[in-house]
Amino acid sequence: MSNIPFRSDQLVDELVQFNQNLSQGVKNLLDADEISAGVTPRQEIYSEDKLTLYRYQPSTGVVQNKIPTLIVYALVNRPYMADIQENRSTIKGLLDTGQDVYLIDWGYPDMADKYLTLDDYINGYIDRCVDVMRERHGVDKVNILGICQGGVFSLCYSTLHQDKVQNLVTMVTPVDCKTPDNMLSHWVQQMDIDAIVDAMGNLPGEMLNWTFLNLKPFQLMGQKYVSMVDIISDEKNVKNFMRMEKWIFDSPDQAGEAFRQFIKDFFQQNKLVEGGLKIGKHDVDLKNLKLPVLNIYAEQDHLVPPAASKILPKLISSKDYTELSFPGGHIGIYVSGKAQATVTPAISEWLNKRS
Amino acid sequence: MSESNPWADQWLKAQQQFVGAWSDMAKSSNAGGNASQSDLWSQSFELWRQACQAQTQPDIQQAMQKCIDMGKEYFSMAEQISKGMTNGANPVEAVNQWMEQIKQSMQQFSGVPGFDSTAFGDFMKQWFNPTQSWQQMADAFTPMNQAAWQLPGMNTSVFNMGEAIDPMGKILSSPGVGYFREPQEKQQKGIQLGIEYHQANFEFNQAFLRVASESIQGFQARLLKIDGEATPKTLRQIYDLWVEISEEHYAEFAMSEEYQALYGNMVNRLMILKKHYSEITDDFLRAMNLPNTREVDTMQMRLQQLRRDNIELRNEIKDIRAMLKQPQSAPAAKATPVTKPAPASKRAPAKTAPSRKKAVARKAPAKKPDAVVKKQAAVNKAKAGA
Structure with a gap:
């Protein structure tokens, strides 16, 4: 048997230190100001129902890409992940490298929105936002950058409306939702989605939170808070930690009908891969997608495994396909320093060459 | 933070108590008697937290609570290991003793539904986070279900006893009689669905209990093999190793067919139960001449369809207006093919943002050419x- 080389008094010292850090951390938490969501200045351009289309204030002193870029975020969680703090903002990175950035904020659907379908989201909301941008800028086409579930929406939208899209960027986007390492997909296979939507109306954000946290429960609900003690004992880290904490638990409810179709068509029947996907009256066949595509995935993504994204080039007809692999996780791809230094400039460079 | 604040004073007191108690414990194995140092710590911390609660924002309060909860579990682990060491065990033996205690506690709960995880020791809460948090969430979604279990005689402990359910099943499946036959049958069905959900929940929890036990064995086995750089040198490293091994066992379980079936069944049963009680509630509201969910649903569905129709019509009007303008500069017959509208730039794009809630010019997706041609003809x- 091996031995663990520590003594009883060392253990006490360690606990006393932990306790001091905890008390300092809690003091720092108490002293913390209100946590803001999103940092880059922006202007409301258009709104409809719960949706708001924002335009971020372009950076001065950089050559501006004439084609504006629309960020389509997931319905799950909130889009300020892409603009979480001053020095960790994907949006700021895009602005600083010449992109004119718009973002759809889906808001918080309530029971009055439960009959919103994927057709309403994709051929309705997204299409109207794209039209607003085309008119404002006097251009035929815009760039679209889809994030996670928003990437799935963007793929569908771009396939159906290629005359309005110049370039498509997909980030951590699940295309093949039935790869063997996809835990979320594994869990929903025997769920009666009709029963869930019929019983709940909208899917509560708490239920989604529970699901995401239980992908790694020991790390996300336990170890994180033990580690947090070390982090927040330093006053400078409190705000950043709390921003992330706020984002993790800021989960809007999901409009029932859209959720029903999303889980059944994408996660249970994998229709983007297997075929047969319809959004409203329109068939979506990725084979029709001929636009330039930049597909970015995260190598340690526990929500969207890389294989789920990497299948994309086999399904589309684009002759201009680029793939970018990021050595990090689903969230790190937006908030890590490494991502700011590599991913964001790469997106801008790719877009600038094609606009 | 001012030293004159009452909660700051309380905090100072709690710190003194804490450091004193742990120092005593380190000096003597008998110090503290049976009193739990981690309880003492969490009690004093809790008092302090309550004192300063009013001064914090809700987001911060939640984070603080989680931090304190995890701190308590961490201290509980430390206490168990420390006790073993002050009794003469080496650190590995102390960790193993602590694990054995947990295993023994778990065995007595095996087969008992609705287990109270606090009895496992605070540290073990982690292993039951998924089941505990599920329970809290399910309770929040189905208050009527919880109320049903408070009825006299509704002791959930019978629901794992296989045959004991049968007599109740027979009672619940007996036909309703008389004028209130239908509501009576609905209530019976509700209780039956409740039993089915609790059974599914019990099976889910039992599987967790088994995997938790396997996880402990895995941890002990790893401790036996571990050497060199990988050897934990601090309490924190022992904790991190425990998390790593638990996560491995959990991931294997969570990706199994068994988990998929147990979890799916539990969720489905809960939803069927919730839907049933919603229907009962709807019946009650209808009897009271109050709007119910079914009616509101119908209105919402119709309203949503009306809004879609409205948007479609607005788009068509916009297209028609655009077409009406075209012939003023060029004959309609020579107009650009309408199936491919002119670029937005040639259609005098708005220089300012459209006003709030105002629809903008739009090309309808995949609009059928013949439909548009017909419109042009019209x-x-x-x-x-004219």
Whole structure:
């Protein structure tokens, strides 16, 4: 048997230190100001129902890409992940490298929105936002950058409306939702989605939170808070930690009908891969997608495994396909320093060459 | 933070108590007697937290609570290991003793539904986080279900006893009689669905209990093999190793067919139960001449369809208006093919943002060319008539 080389008094010292850090951390938490969501200045351009289309204030002193870029975020969680703090903002990175950035904020659907379908989201909301941008800028086409579930929406939208899209960027986007390492997909296979939507109306954000946290429960609900003690004992880290904490638990409810179709068509029947996907009256066949595509995935993504994204080039007809692999996780791809230094400039460079 | 604040004073007191108690414990194995140092710590911390609660924002309060909860579990682990060491065990033996205690506690709960995880020791809460948090969430979604279990005689402990359910099943499946036959049958069905959900929840929890036990064995086995750089040198490293091994066992379980079936069944049963009680509630509201969910649903569905129709019509009007303008500069017959509208730039794009909630010019997706041509023909006809 091996031995663990520590003594009883060392253990006490360690606990006393932990306790001091905890008390300092809690003091720092108490002293913390209100946590803001999103940092880059922006202007409301258009709104409809719960949706708001924002335009971020372009950076001065950089050559501006004439084609504006629309960020389509997931319905799950909130889009300020892409603009979480001053020095960790994907949006700021895009602005600083010449992109004119718009973002759809889906808001918080309530029971009055439960009959919103994927057709309403994709051929309705997204299409109207794209039209607003085309008119404002006097251009035929815009760039679209889809994030996670928003990437799935963007793929569908771009396939159906290629005359309005110049370039498509997909980030951590699940295309093949039935790869063997996809835990979320594994869990929903025997769920009666009709029963869930019929019983709940909208899917509560708490239920989604529970699901995401239980992908790694020991790390996300336990170890994180033990580690947090070390982090927040330093006053400078409190705000950043709390921003992330706020984002993790800021989960809007999901409009029932859209959720029903999303889980059944994408996660249970994998229709983007297997075929047969319809959004409203329109068939979506990725084979029709001929636009330039930049597909970015995260190598340690526990929500969207890389294989789920990497299948994309086999399904589309684009002759201009680029793939970018990021050595990090689903969230790190937006908030890590490494991502700011590599991913964001790469997106801008790719877009600038094609606009 | 001012030293004159009452909660700051309380905090100072708690710190003194804490450091004193742990120092005593380190000096003597008998110090503290049976009193739990981690309880003492969490009690004093809790008092302090309550004192300063009013001064914090809700987001911060939640984070603080989680931090304190995890701190308590961490201290509980430390206490168990420390006790073993002050009794003469080496650190590995102390960790193993602690694990054995947990295993023994778990065995007594095996087969008992609705287990109270606090009895496992605070540290073990982690292993039951998924089941505990599920329970809290399910309770929040189905208050009527919880109320049903408070009825006299509704002791959930019978639901794992296989045959004991049968007599109740027979009672619940007996036909309703008389004027209130239908509501009576609905209530019976509700209780039956409740039993089915609790059974599914019990099976889910039992599987967790088994995997938790396997996880402990895995941890002990790893401790036996571990050497060199990988050897934990601090309490924190022992904790991190425990998390790593638990996560491995959990991931294997969570990706199994068994988990998929147990979890799916539990969720489905809960939803069927919730839907049933919603229907009962709807019946009650209807009897009271109050709007119910079914009626509101119908209105919402119709309203959503109306809004879609409205948007479609607005788009068509916009297209027709655009077409009406075209012939003023060029004859309609020579107009650009309408199936491919001119670029937005040639259609005098708005220089300022459209006003809030105002629809903008739009090309309808995949609009069928013949439909548009027909529309153009109608416009021409109208103009000719004019």
